[in-house]
Amino acid sequence: GESVGLHLPTLSVQEGDNSIINCAYSNSASDYFIWYKQESGKGPQFIIDIRSNMDKRQGQRVTVLLNKTVKHLSLQIAATQPGDSAVYFCAETPYNNNDMRFGAGTRLTVKP
Amino acid sequence: GAVVSQHPSRVICKSGTSVKIECRSLDFQATTMFWYRQFPKQSLMLMATSNEGSKATYEQGVEKDKFLINHASLTLSTLTVTSAHPEDSSFYICSARDDGGAETQYFGPGTRLLVL
Numbered sequence: 001g002e003s004v005g006l007h008l009p010t011l012s013v014q015e016g017d018n019s020i021i022n023c024a025y026s027n028s029a030s031d032y033f034i035w036y037k038q039e040s041g042k043g044p045q046f047i048i049d050i051r052s053n054m055d056k057r058q059g060q061r062v063t064v065l066l067n068k069t070v071k072h073l074s075l076q077i078a079a080t081q082p083g084d085s086a087v088y089f090c091a092e093t094p095y096n097n098n099d100m101r102f103g104a105g106t107r108l109t110v111k112p
Numbered sequence: 113g114a115v116v117s118q119h120p121s122r123v124i125c126k127s128g129t130s131v132k133i134e135c136r137s138l139d140f141q142a143t144t145m146f147w148y149r150q151f152p153k154q155s156l157m158l159m160a161t162s163n164e165g166s167k168a169t170y171e172q173g174v175e176k177d178k179f180l181i182n183h184a185s186l187t188l189s190t191l192t193v194t195s196a197h198p199e200d201s202s203f204y205i206c207s208a209r210d211d212g213g214a215e216t217q218y219f220g221p222g223t224r225l226l227v228l
Contacts, residue, residue, distance in 0.1 A: 034216060041224070042221055042222060043118075044156070044207075044219045046216060046218065099158065100158070100207075103155065104154075105155050
C-alpha cells in the first residue's frame with residue numbers, strides 16, 4: 001500500500017554543522033507535507049510544512065525541499081544545535097483528506 | 113497559539129480497569145481530532161479520527177469497542193481504553209486540526225499508559 005518512509009533511521013552530526021533528513025513518499029496524491037520534531041516522552045511538534053505546488057520553503061534555520069518527480073522530501077537544519085536532538089518525522093496527507101501518515105522517523109543526535 | 117493538552121500525562125492501572133484520556137484544544141476549535149498510538153522507538157500509528165457530533169472513524173485493526181471515542185464539543189475528545197490489558201500499555205497521543213486553519217495537526221503532549 002501507499003506509505004511514507006525515511007532513508008536513514010539515525011543521523012549524528014557535529015554541533016554547528018548542517019543536517020539533512022530525508023523522506024520518501026509513494027502516494028502521488030499527497031498534497032501537503034509536514035515535518036514534526038519529537039523529543040523523548042513528548043508529543044510531536046510542528047516544524048514546517050509545504051504544499052505540493054511548492055518545491056522549497058524556508059523557516060527559521062530550517063528549510064524543506066520537495067521533489068515531486070521522485071517523491072522525495074527533505075528537511076535541512078542549519079547550524080545544528082544540541083537542542084535539535086530529537087526524532088524527526090515527515091508526514092503527508094492527500095488533498096482534502098483527513099488521513100495523515102507518518103514516516104518511520106529519523107533520530108538526530110547532535111554532538112557538542 | 114494552537115495548543116493541545118492531554119490529561120492525564122501518565123497513568124498506571126490494573127489489568128481489567130478502564131482508563132479515560134482527555135484531549136483538549138485550548139485556543140481553537142477542532143471539529144476533527146485524531147488519536148495515535150506510539151510504541152517505543154516506532155512511529156505514530158493512527159488509531160481513529162474523532163469527529164465532533166458524530167461517530168469516530170477507526171483504522172483497520174483497531175477495535176472500536178475497546179477504544180471508545182467521544183467528541184462531545186469542539187474542544188474536547190476523549191479516548192477510553194476499556195478493560196485494559198498489559199498489551200495496551202503504550203504512549204497515546206492526540207492531535208487536533210484547527211477549524212479556521214490549514215490541514216496542520218497540532219499534537220498534545222501524549223499520555224503514557226502502563227497496565228499492570
